[in-house]
Amino acid sequence: MKVKKMLQQDRWLVPFLKQQKTGLFWSIILSFMTIFAAAGLMFISGYLISRAAQRPDNILLIYVPIVLTRGFGIARPIFRYAQRLVSHNWVLRFVSKSRQRLYDSVASSASKIRGQLQTGEVLSLLADDLDRLQNLYLRTIFPLGAGILLYLFVAIGFGVVNWLFMLWWFVMLAVIMIIVPLLSLLANRSRVHRQKQLQAQLYTDATDAILGLQDWISSGRQRDLVTYQGRVMADLAATKNNSMHFGWWRDFLIQMLSLILVITTLFWAGAQFSNNHIAINFIAAFTLAVFPLVDSFLGVNQGVSESSFYEDSIKRLNALPENTIKATPHLDVTDETVALKNVTFKYDDKAIIRQLNLTVVPGQKIALLGRSGSGKTTLLKLITGDILPVSGQVTIGGHDVSALQQQLSQLVAVLDQQAYLFDTSILNNVRMGNLSATDEQIKIAIQQAGLQPLIDRLPSGYNTSMQEAGTRFSGGERQRFALARILLQDAPIVILDEPTVSLDPKTEHEVLQQIFTVLADRTIIWVTHHLTGIWAADQVYFLEKGQFTLSGTPTDLAKNATHFQQLLAMDDLG
Amino acid sequence: MIDKRLFKLKGIIGILVGLVMMTGIQALAILAQGIFMAIAIVNLWQGKAISQTTSAIAFFAIAFVVRQLLVVFKNHYMSKYADEAVETYRQQLLTKYTALGSTLTIEQGTGNAVTTLGAGLDNVKNYFQLLLIKVFDLGIIPWLILLYIFYIKWEQGLFLLLIFPVIILFFVILGLAAQSKADAEFANFKNLNNRFVDALRGLPTLKQLGLADSYSDEIYDISEDYRKTTMRTLRIAMTSTFALDFFTTLSIAVVAVFLGFDLLDGHMTLLPALTILILAPEYFLPLRNFSDDYHATLNGKNALTDVLSMIERPDIADQNVLTLDAWTSDSQLTLQDMSFSYTEGEPMLKAINIEATGYQKIAIVGESGSGKSTLLSVIGGFLQPSDGKISINHQTLPHLAQKDWQSQFFYMPQQPYIFHETLKKNITFYAPDVSDKLIERAVTQAGLAPFVAELPDGLDTMMGESGRQVSGGQAQRIALARLLLDTQRKVLLFDEPTAHLDVETEYDLKQTMAPILASHLVFFATHRLHWLDQMDYVLVMHNGVIVEQGEPNKLLADTESALNQLRSELRGASS
Incomplete structure (x- = not known):
């Protein structure tokens, strides 16, 4: 019943099967024809040589079987080839549609500008899920469809000759095609679940072993490592073996059932056709045709037993929210003052931000400091409307941020710890800041970000590709590219979220200087982990347990606040 | 088709002989299955009664079962x-x-x-x-x-x-x-x-x-x-x-x-x-x-x-040259004209001369890429030098990957690895059998007490991936607790322990760490020069060479010193 419920609520598998009926139809028909041709070949050739052995006077009497034998011989591989192409094409169409769907779904849930609920890893996981579903179609759903079709065909085929024997086949095939797979699905389900768990644990353990290698060695616990790792691996091997053993014996059982089918068919054919000189040739025909049929049933069985492997993927995809973006009217924002009034935010009843007030006037540059866990990230999320305060109000130019979500990118630009660069050319990456920018404008932005010397060094210049998430360039260069993008984006408010945390001190100085020079006319809200470059800020705020414990201009703080002086000493700036 | 290396594996010949035999029997069963099937069909075709062909059918069935059984047996085997x-x-x-x-x-x-x-x-x-x-x-x-x-x-x-x-x-x-x-x-x-x-x-x-x-x-x-x-x-x-x-x-x-x-x-x-x-x-x-x-x-x-x-990769040779029971206040480590390069390319470290005695606290400073971490890796024996003379207590050594040396030091990287285990097991990693009382003391000393108090299951909370994530500062504190529980190790190697922490956390952590450094030989690689006030010797590195070494106070007093030059570079032009 769980399965039924799951199918009813499913938004990824079932709708698509309904949408793409033609392809599905042909894919199943072709795979049915493949099996049909294979069985037909054995059937006809069995008949052919039996008939030939009777030495008919005229070769024309066996002419039709000869042609059919060749025909089936050629048809089977062609059907199979066509079936594979059609089904792959179908599945890839599914991939196209569902990728777009996945993107839309994730985009709507991350509709907030800084919604980082989905980390890169989770997203890759979802992408993998889609890939996995391709196999569900290819290995389970298509063979199952063809199997059911075959089931009907065989039953009717026998029914024409002898309805009692048809009933027998009906029952036997029901056992082979429905009962055994269902039982094996149920029996395997918990094992599959366990196997996945262990697999995940094995990965964590392997990571523990390699990343913690130095600790294992230094502590002299090498032996512990070997045994510790062995436990899970042995467990996993045992679980896998169990399901494999189960599979072997299940296949064996099906073979035994098919043996019964072969023998009963032989008996039946012997009795049915013995009294007729021509019909007697069908004994070989029917008996030989059973073997290729049985082969295809084995495939269905494996496919169905495997299907529980996809359960998690389907669940994960179905758990994604529906695409719901509400259009809000465009508001005219004239003054870009950011204001927080008595803002409180709680997470699980724990107050992260308490009764906070903050006003940032246009053009002002503020720096925010605080230990990890002090609420800096939450504060930024509140400003961009990613999360809504429990009480109090966050406004930009007097409008509530939640009403500005659709036009937020025109108001607020963000520079993260690690800017994401797309796998396309430098020019295209920067252009993303403003799609209507001319090449000339882009080049100016790149120059302002201090990247001209780098571009001049590259053989393909502006057209150099970024490669995998921008790994081609150093941390400092990547931040500069992101800066160029923000220059083009031309939003009046810029949020800097520890943009230099992963840079070395020298590069850090250079990048910060560049940022504050080119963004001189914008409002800047800057979260920073230490005091390098702090003199560029008009106001410095220290956040602790959701409240500002210290604030002022850097010059005043350096004069009057001991805490600030201590920290300046840490940065060797005092 | 078959890999030749396969035959070198221990015991494989016997296994393969078994496999060949089973496959052979299976092949015979397939033959028998086909032959008896044909006989049965031909008998029926010739108009014989089914009772006359039962033996052929029985043989067919036996051959069929044997064949299928062998499939399962081969798999098991x-x-x-x-x-x-x-x-x-x-x-x-x-x-x-x-x-x-x-x-x-x-x-x-x-x-x-x-x-x-x-x-x-x-x-x-x-x-x-x-x-x-x-x-x-x-x-x-x-x-x-x-x-x-x-x-x-x-x-x-x-x-x-x-x-x-x-x-x-x-x-x-x-x-x-x-x-x-x-x-x-x-x-x-x-x-x-x-x-x-x-x-x-x-x-x-x-x-x-x-x-x-x-x-x-x-x-x-x-x-x-x-x-x-x-x-x-x-x-x-x-x-x-x-x-x-x-x-x-x-x-x-x-x-x-x-x-x-x-x-x-x-x-x-x-x-x-x-x-x-x-x-x-x-x-x-x-x-x-x-x-x-x-x-x-x-x-x-x-x-x-x-x-x-x-x-089949070769192990590191000569790991037991050194005999050292414990690093004491008069032990001595010297590197003479040591250089290091990866198999190809420029040397990463050139003409390194270091003399460390007893419980000296030695800072290794320089901008990124100057070779601080590489030098620390050579001292830890994670990398083997390509040239030069190394000795501990006058015993000449080919490299520092010595069992007796590696059991003397505690290495603290920039991001200590937190195992997917409980916090307790993470802390006691180097000393699995210590008492709860000692653990508690280490937790307090390492400044972890507030963190532990916040955890739902206290010390028994699962850490690491898919468990409780820890911040950089907390990871450092967990590593410090590990170190505090292992009283045997008298040498500490720090590789930029506070580089990416926020300045307030760094400040707190420094207060915790300073007392721990006492009565240890310390090598401390960092570009955060405020640590110098805890050190009694400093090596200034630039492009893989030690350009200056001496007491920090003296070098800081000399306005022309390389240390002061580095200092002004790290402060940046903007300040």
């Missing part, structure tokens, strides 16, 4: 061997990993090492378990069947024999064509696939730039391009399977038709003809099974190569 082999490899692999230590991760990359241990061993198991069976099936079964067919009708046997290489030839030629086509499309293929993941991962950025909505259609277009490219490749790639399929099925049809003509002409009787017809598909079956798994075989082979080449 090989899976048992595969498990044992993989377990041996795993132990050898891990032993090798621990013997090589950081050298391994530096050379191979962590990702690679993890993959070899996980997916790599899995592929090896698959190779032993499933693929060897298919290889031996192909090596034995068709040929026994062919022998029998030759015996009853040599013309048909000859046809089946000659068609075999033709099939393989077409399979290979078309396979190569498909490969080159796939190679040609590979870049395109990969690019299109990556771009989807790229867009997903960059989604927050797209949102920030206000581009998320317009990208949706682009995703579909990219995916459709991907589909078209893939289908182009698949159309070719599938032809090799098609060729295999085509020739085998057609061969069966041709055999049937020729048998028909022979029967018609009276050259043959039904029984041998039917036997050949039944056996013909069995003749091709192992080839088809093998070709289905051809790529898995290749993966398995490659994985085995990876695992074996890792296991």
Whole structure:
């Protein structure tokens, strides 16, 4: 019943099967024809040589079987080839549609500008899920469809000759095609679940072993490592073996059932056709045709037993929210003052931000400091409307941020710890800041970000590709590219979220200087982990347990606040 | 087809002999199954009563059951061997990993090492378990069947024999064509696939730039391009399977038709003809099974190569040259004219001279890329120097990967690794058997008490990946607690322990760390110069060379010193 419920609520598998009926139809028909041709070949050739052995006077009497034998011989591989192409094409169409769907779904849930609920890893996981579903179609759903079709065909085929024997086949095939797979699905389900768990644990353990290698060695616990790792691996091997053993014996059982089918068919054919000189040739025909049929049933069985492997993927995809973006009217924002009034935010009843007030006037540059866990990230999320305060109000130019979500990118630009660069050319990456920018404008932005010397060094210049998430360039260069993008984006408010945390001190100085020079006319809200470059800020705020414990201009703080002086000493700036 | 290295494995010969015997029996069962099936059908065809052919049917059934049982037995047999082999490899692999230590991760990359241990061993198991069976099936079964067919009708046997290489030839030629086509499309293929993941991962950025909505259609277009490219490749790639399929099925049809003509002409009787017809598909079956798994075989082979080449790597020699019970206040470590370079390229460290005695606190400072971490790695023995003289307490050593030296120090990296274990087990990693009281004291000393108080299960809370995530500062404190519990180690190596922490956390951590440094030999690599007030000696590095060394106060007093120059560089021009 769980399965039924799951199918009813499913938004990824079932709708698509309904949408793409033609392809599905042909894919199943072709795979049915493949099996049909294979069985037909054995059937006809069995008949052919039996008939030939009777030495008919005229070769024309066996002419039709000869042609059919060749025909089936050629048809089977062609059907199979066509079936594979059609089904792959179908599945890839599914991939196209569902990728777009996945993107839309994730985009709507991350509709907030800084919604980082989905980390890169989770997203890759979802992408993998889609890939996995391709196999569900290819290995389970298509063979199952063809199997059911075959089931009907065989039953009717026998029914024409002898309805009692048809009933027998009906029952036997029901056992082979429905009962055994269902039982094996149920029996395997918990094992599959366990196997996945262990697999995940094995990965964590392997990571523990390699990343913690130095600790294992230094502590002299090498032996512990070997045994510790062995436990899970042995467990996993045992679980896998169990399901494999189960599979072997299940296949064996099906073979035994098919043996019964072969023998009963032989008996039946012997009795049915013995009294007729021509019909007697069908004994070989029917008996030989059973073997290729049985082969295809084995495939269905494996496919169905495997299907529980996809359960998690389907669940994960179905758990994604529906695409719901509400259009809000465009508001005219004239003054870009950011204001927080008595803002409180709680997470699980724990107050992260308490009764906070903050006003940032246009053009002002503020720096925010605080230990990890002090609420800096939450504060930024509140400003961009990613999360809504429990009480109090966050406004930009007097409008509530939640009403500005659709036009937020025109108001607020963000520079993260690690800017994401797309796998396309430098020019295209920067252009993303403003799609209507001319090449000339882009080049100016790149120059302002201090990247001209780098571009001049590259053989393909502006057209150099970024490669995998921008790994081609150093941390400092990547931040500069992101800066160029923000220059083009031309939003009046810029949020800097520890943009230099992963840079070395020298590069850090250079990048910060560049940022504050080119963004001189914008409002800047800057979260920073230490005091390098702090003199560029008009106001410095220290956040602790959701409240500002210290604030002022850097010059005043350096004069009057001991805490600030201590920290300046840490940065060797005092 | 079969890897030669396979025969060198311990105990494999016996296993393979067993496999060959079982496959042989299976082949005989297949023969018997076909022959008795044919007899039964012919008997019925001749109009005999079913009761007259029961023995043939019984023999057929027995042969059928034996054949299927052997399938299961062979699987059991090989899976048992595969498990044992993989377990041996795993132990050898891990032993090798621990013997090589950081050298391994530096050379191979962590990702690679993890993959070899996980997916790599899995592929090896698959190779032993499933693929060897298919290889031996192909090596034995068709040929026994062919022998029998030759015996009853040599013309048909000859046809089946000659068609075999033709099939393989077409399979290979078309396979190569498909490969080159796939190679040609590979870049395109990969690019299109990556771009989807790229867009997903960059989604927050797209949102920030206000581009998320317009990208949706682009995703579909990219995916459709991907589909078209893939289908182009698949159309070719599938032809090799098609060729295999085509020739085998057609061969069966041709055999049937020729048998028909022979029967018609009276050259043959039904029984041998039917036997050949039944056996013909069995003749091709192992080839088809093998070709289905051809790529898995290749993966398995490659994985085995990876695992074996890792296991066969030489250990680090001479790790027991040093005899050192404990580092004491008068122990001495000297490096003379030491240099280090990776196998190729410029030396990373040149002419390093260091003399460290007793519980000195030595800072290694310099901008990033100056060689601080590399020097620390050589001192820790994670890297072996290429030249120079090293000694501890006047014992000359080839390198510092000495067992007795490595058990003396505690190494603290920038990001200490937190195991996927409880906090308690993480803390007691170096001293698993300490009392709860000592643990509590270490927790307090390391400044972890407030963190522990916040945790739902206190010290028994699971840490690390998929457990409780810790911040950089907390990870450092956990590592400090580890160190506090191990009172034996008198040497501390710090590699930029506070580099990426926020300044307030760094300040707090410094208060915790300062007292711990006492009565230890300390090497402290950092570009955070405020640590100098805790040090009594400093090495200033630049481009792999120690440009200056001495007491920090004296060097700071000298306005022309390299240390002061570094200091002004680190402060930046803006301040």
